Amino acid sequence: MWFMNFLKRGFIWNSRKNDDMNKIKSVYDFYLKGFRSMTVGRKLWILIIIKLFIIFFVLKLFFFPDILKSEYGDDSTRAQAVRSALTK
Amino acid sequence: MNDLISTVDWSRAQFALTAMYHWLFVPLTIGLSLVVAVMESIYVRTGEERWKGITKFWMTLFGINFAIGVATGIILEFEFGTNWSNYSWFVGDIFGAPLAIEGLFAFFMEATFVAVMFFGWNKVSKRFHLTATWLTALGVTLSALWILVANAWMQNPVGMSFDPAQMRNVMTDFWAVTFNEVSMNKFFHAVFSGWALAGVFVIGISSWLLWRKRNVQAAISSMKVGAWVAAIGMILTFWTGDGSAVAVAKVQPMKLAAMEGLYDGHSGEKLVGLGVLNSAKKPGDNEPEMLFEISVPHGLSILARHDMNAFVPGINDIIAGVDVNEQGDTINTVSxxxxxxxxxxxxxxxxxxxxxxxxxxxxxxxxxxxxxxxxxxxxxxxxxxxxEDAVPPVALTFYSFRVMVFGGSLLLLIILIMVWASYKKVSFLERPWLHWAGMLSIPLVWIVSQAGWIVAEVGRQPWVIQDLMPTTAAISDIPASSVKLTFWIFAVLFTALLAAEVSIMVKYINHASKGNIEK
Structure with missing residues (x-):
């Protein structure tokens, strides 16, 4: 009996899984076809990628460290640093 | 000390530069999302294919602006951590919540529905597509809500308590933060100004099409929608501007005094329409406030307190801690x-x-x-x-306010002419001077929009958080030279992005308008 239930649950799970997979595939296809049919959008995507690269991999990494996070190890020392800075 | 001032000034300049560039893109995204949704609604309602073509044309321009503008706001958050670390820590618990919600909204709503908007034509039903377009507009607007709530909290810090152990302000009432006296007016004022800006953008581009005699029917149809959106947006911007003035009078009276160049307040105070400030005037001296002025009697009392005889305190009154109540009795506030x-x-x-x-x-x-x-x-x-250290830069606030109000009024006149002409007298739209008025209104609307933010942000100086933290205390202990370097990096980067946007837009408009936009 338990074996039948196991199979049944497995079947339901598999059928749900298949449905989900189909849905994911249709969403994937929707985006893929959309990206492929772009005209002006291609140029824009190149710009977006260049921009995001500059923002996250150049500016953030080399020019914009989080001062408190990088210089102090925990929240207590960060709080102390701000307290000292604001009351000096 | 000099290095501190230099670091403060460069950090301030950098933040202003980043925010102002960011605000070039944001209002157009907010407003064009609405314009496109209205156009698509007309398409779905009438079933006329020409409206689909028109919608797609403006949707592409929305997409260009969206793509170039997206993530430019992230840089402001980097600056919080690097240049404004004291500030970030001091208010991070409060400021972080609205920004996090904005991030979620931006990601889930905009990213999902923008994709359906652009990729979903002929793949999903008309009504589903229309729903996605409206939800994009809603998502964009709600993103703006959380950013403006965060900004409004800095102008009117409420719903929190200070914990000296954490050295942080801790949020105690989310709803007080969200619905504080400044936030709702600020939100609607900014969103409606975005509608006005995008409507004027549509008017300007349509004017260009009419001037070049390309796609005349599509231009007139676009003009009808753009002019209406601009008219509604501009009128509501004025209305919410009035609400903002009342809120400013209540929670930031010094900002209002700076907006008016008012040093000594009176009952039934006049509103300076046009004026030239006396640059030699300082708080507490006997110099005249204005070298020249054209004023509206009782105007400022009506604007600030909705009572033509109300007292409006000037800079000297606020410093001295003097006000007058509704009964006309002098009352002492805290000097x-x-x-x-x-x-x-x-x-x-x-x-x-x-x-x-x-x-x-x-x-x-x-x-x-x-x-x-x-x-x-x-x-x-x-x-x-x-x-005197707590007095904002009066001249910049005063003149920016007038640029905003007079520029906005001129734009409203142009918008109303366009509404009238496009609905009642289409032949009027053939006049070249009107085309030029429409085209020139594009730079004007951006100048007006930026001037509004200068009033809001310069007028609240020297505060980064009203009464709690001046800009000089908010700054990180970093050398001015590093801020200078990143200032120029931003100037170059954003100018390049802006040039790319304008170039792609102009090329697209030129190319698309040579064909038939309606197909």
Whole structure:
């Protein structure tokens, strides 16, 4: 009996899984076809990628460290640093 | 000290530059999302294919602006961590919540529905597509809500308490933060100004099409929608601007005084329409405020307190802590000299707290925390040596306010002419001067929009958080040279992005308009 239930649950799970997979595939296809049919959008995507690269991999990494996070190890020392800075 | 001032000024300049560039893109995204949704609604309702073509044309321009503008706001958050670390820590608990919600909205709503908008034509039903377009507009607007709530909180810090152990302001009432006196007016004012800006953008491009005699029918149809959106947006912007003025009079009276160049207030105070400030005027002296002025009698009292005889305090009154109530009785508020004393007491108590904490003396810590709580609302004044330090740059605030109001009024006139002409007298739209008025209104609307933010942000100086933290205290201990370097990197990067946007847009408009936009 338990074996039948196991199979049944497995079947339901598999059928749900298949449905989900189909849905994911249709969403994937929707985006893929959309990206492929772009005209002006291609140029824009190149710009977006260049921009995001500059923002996250150049500016953030080399020019914009989080001062408190990088210089102090925990929240207590960060709080102390701000307290000292604001009351000096 | 000089290096500190230099770091403050460069950080301030950098933040202003980043925010102003960011605000070039944002209002157009907010407003064009609505324009496109209205156009697509007409398409779905009438079933006329020409409206689909028109919708797609403007949707592409929306997409270009969206793509170029997306993530430019992230840089502001980097600046918080690097240049404004004291500020970030001091208010991070409060400021972080609206920004996090904005991030979620931006990602889930915009990213999902923008994709359906652009990729979903002929793949999903008309109504589903239309729903996605409206939800994109809603998502964009709600993103703006959370950013503006965060900004409004800085102008009117409520719904929080200060915890000296964490050295942070901790949110105690989310709804008080969200619906504080400044936020809702600020939100609607900014969103409606975005509608006006995008409507004017549509008017301007349509005027160009009419001037070049390309796609005339599509231009007139676009003009009808753009002019209506602009008219509604501009009228509501004026309306919410009135609400903002009342809120400013209540929670930031110094900003209002700077907007008017008003040093000595009166009952039934006039509103300076046009004027030239006396640059030699300083708080407390006897110099005249204006060298030249054309004023509206009782105007400022009506604007600020909705009562033509109400007293509106000037800079000297606010410094002295003097106001007049509705019954006409002089009342004493807290003078700036007293606020500075209270602020310095709060600093002393914080130092005492720190010493007690180092000594492990819990009762002394509690006593210092209790004393600090009494004076905390004036904590920021403790950084000033004289009341004049708390006066914003009057000239920039005063002139920006007039650029905003007069520019907005001129735009409203142009918009109303376009509404009338496009609906009632289409032949009027053939006049070249009107085409030029439409085209020139594009740069004007951006100047007006930026001027509005200058009023809001310069007018609240020297505060980064009203009464609690001046800009000079918010800054990180970093050398001015590094801020200078990133300032110029941003200037180059954003100018390049702007040039790319304008170039792609112009090429697209030129190319698309040579064909038939309606197909």
């Amino acid at each position: 700036y000299a007293e606020r500075i004393e209270a602020g310095k007491r709060a600093h002393d108590q914080l130092r005492e707290y720190d010493k007690a904490r180092a000594a492990g003396d819990d009762s002394a810590m509690q006593a210092a925390a209790d004393s600090l709580a009494k004076d905390f609302k004036f904590f920021g004044y403790g950084y000033f040596s004289s009341p």
